[in-house]
Structure formats: structure tokens, C-alpha cells
Amino acid sequence: MITVRKIKLSIRESDEESRKQKYKFIRDAQYAQYRALNLAMGVLSSEYLKSNKDTNKEDYKNAIKSLTNSNPIFSSIQFGRGVDTLSLVTQRVKKDFKISIKNGLARGERNITSYRRTHPLMTRGRSLRFYYEGDDIVIRWVNKIEFEVVTGSNKMKENIVELRRTLHKVINKEYDVKESSLMFDKNNNLILNLTLDIPNELSYQPIEGRTLGVDLGIATPAYVCLSDDTYVRKGIGSIEDFLKVRTQLQKRRRVLNQSLVMAKGGKGRKKKLKALESFKEKERNFAKTYNHQLSHEIVKFAKNHKCEFINLEKLTKEGFNNRILRNWSYYELQSMIEYKAEREGIKVRYINPAYTSQKCSKCGHVDKANRQTQSRFKCVECDFELHADHNASINIARSEEFVQGTGS
Secondary structure, three states: OEEEEEEEEEEOOOOHHHHHHHHHHHHHHHHHHHHHHHHHHHHHHHHHHHOOOOOOOHHHHHHHHHOOOOOHHHOOOOOOOOOOOHHHHHHHHHHHHHHHHHOOOOOOOOOOOOOOOOOOEEEOHHHOEEEEEOOEEEEEOOOOOEEEEEOOOHHHHHHHHHHHHHHHHHHOOOOEEOOEEEEEOOOOOEEEEEEEEOOHHHHOOOOOOOEEEEEEOOOOOEEEEEOOOOOOEEEEOOHHHHHHHHHHHHHHHHHHHHHHHHOOOOHHHHHHHHHHHHHHHHHHHHHHHHHHHHHHHHHHHHHHOOOOEEEEEOOOHHHOOHHHHHHOOHHHHHHHHHHHHHHHOOEEEEEOOOOOOOEOOOOOOEOHHHEOOOOEEEOOOOOOEEEHHHHHHHHHHHOOOEEOOOOO
């Protein structure tokens, strides 16, 4: 199970000037990473556009291959002594660009990723060495920089005990430290986003074979049900709430677009262009936040009911109403379910979506006539009747027609 813990740190240094220099070293490395991320993204996006958004063209493939530590674009960037971040930069950019393409970059539904200066500084797990010094927990990083873990006040006693127990297992090599990151929060506190690989047998004991079926739909964004106890189910989310906010944002964006057509130039046009970009960003952020909420609730339900697996349909563009697809990235939602489930020790499997909404979960009869309305299912063979989303989620939970998932 992969999990992330946010840990407040302070630099162990008695001399104030040396302390300031070490904080500056971290910020300088963070700025170098910011430059490297955007330079690397520029290389990929440039070749992608030159190749007419065709990822099968040789020029684009060569750009992917050339994006390594030795690429000349990185020659002027200095990360600082011992900071082994460049290979993490190229990996991150390639991954983010691939996700952007999947989420609608070619269709103009998503902009090319632009990294912020505050992007957390990535660091390899092997660069973080944990040990005790008296009662303090200390982390040795690169360039002889040492951090002390700030455990908090007595008001947070339970959290302190849990944190110390976790870090004790790190020190004893029971938990593996993976790629993590350093950042400064809004109060200028130094934060370590510590990524840990915790053995599943130590963290999560599912009921063998129990599967959560997830039906991603139109009226109800997600309807979930257990494979071995089908009365345990839940409808998650409301598409009306999602579309209401999203449609309002799109309407305001269209008004801005129309006013831009009328604007001839000058400061007024620049302001409107900036406002338009802001609306696009709000729209993307809203959809992403909504998917985060849905995926969290789905994985939480699976964990609370000790599921070993989560079954999802392998969805395609043709599988949904066009209006919904324009307003919601199912691929992004499925990706979020994948990584959040993995962190909890739950495996995600993809199944063939054919006939899950037309098949009777009681007798197995498949017929279009079974699905009488969007919400009502009644089998023409055995008269079994159930909410349509509930019936589909049972079929998904019990299906064994497995296919490759989102990464395929």
C-alpha cells in the first residue's frame, strides 16, 4: 500500500546564518526544478504541435526518447550539490503530458500543463535517512542538511503517537520510503510529503474475493454495490449539482469569448484574455475537485466494507451521452480511483462493459427491453425488478470478463 504523510520539519542548525543558507538551498533547488519542468514540457508540447497532435509520428517519438538527464536544455540548470531530481523531472513531465492527452488536450478541452514555482521539490526516497537522536526523530538529506520532525502540541496527542509509530517503522526498515517531496506551506513552514510503501498484510485485511462494483452513470455519477451482499449499496454524487455549476462557468466563458471577438486590441482585450484563461482554469479545477470527491467516497466505501477488489467498466467515448462527456472526464475519475485504491491496498480491475445495463443480475437474461427507463430495470424473462443502476453495479461486481485498464 502506498500512502503519503505530511510532516512539518525544521532545519537542525544552531547558527542562524547557516540555517538561512540551508533554507535558501532548498528554495534554489525548488526554483531550478520549476525551470526544468517547464523547459521539458515545452520540448514535448512543441514537438506534439509540430506533429499535428499525432503521437505516432517519429519526431514526437524522438522527442520523448531525447527527454533524458543529458538533454542540452538542462545544461544551464543547477539543482545544487547532491540534489538528484532531474530524472524525476523527465519522468513527471512525460507522465503529465500523457495524462493531458488522455484528458482532452488534442480536442482543446485541456491546456498544456504549466508548472508553478511553488511545485514541491521532488526527492528520491534513498536521499532521506531517518534516525533517532535522543527522543528526537531526525532526517538527514543531501548537502549535509538535517531536519528535525516537528510533532506538534499536546492537543494533538493521538496524531503525535500515530506519527511517531509510523516513523519508528521507517527507522526499523518495516516501511519503505519512496519518491517524496519538500515544499513550503502558506505560512512558510517546511513540509515533507513522505511517501511510504506499507506492506498490505500490516495495513489492510480484506475479505477474500469481496468486490465492489462501480457503475458510472448519468443520473447518479457512481452507484456502488458489494458482490457478496448486494443489499449493501450506495449512490454517490449528483450529476445535477455538477452540471449546474459547470454550465454556469461555461456560459460566462462564452460571454467572454463573444466580447473578445468584438474587442479590437489594447489593454481591454488583454484583460479579457486573462479573464478567459481564469475561467478555463476554474472549470478544470472544479471538474478535478469533483472527481477527487467521488473517488474518495468510492474508495472509502470499499475500504469500510473490506473489499479486496474494485471492478470498473472499461469506458469509451461511445459509451456515454455526448453532453456528459463534454462536461466530465471519466478517464480522470477512474485514474483517481486507481491510485487511491492502491494506497489502501485494494486492487482495481477493469471489465468489459457490454450488456452490464441490459443483463438481469438474478437470472442472467440479456435484453434491451429489460431497461425500461433510465432508472427502472425489469427483466422480461423472470420479472425481477430493481433500480437500473443497482442492477448494473451487481453485474459489474460479479463480472469476470476482465480487460486492460486506463493505462492501456
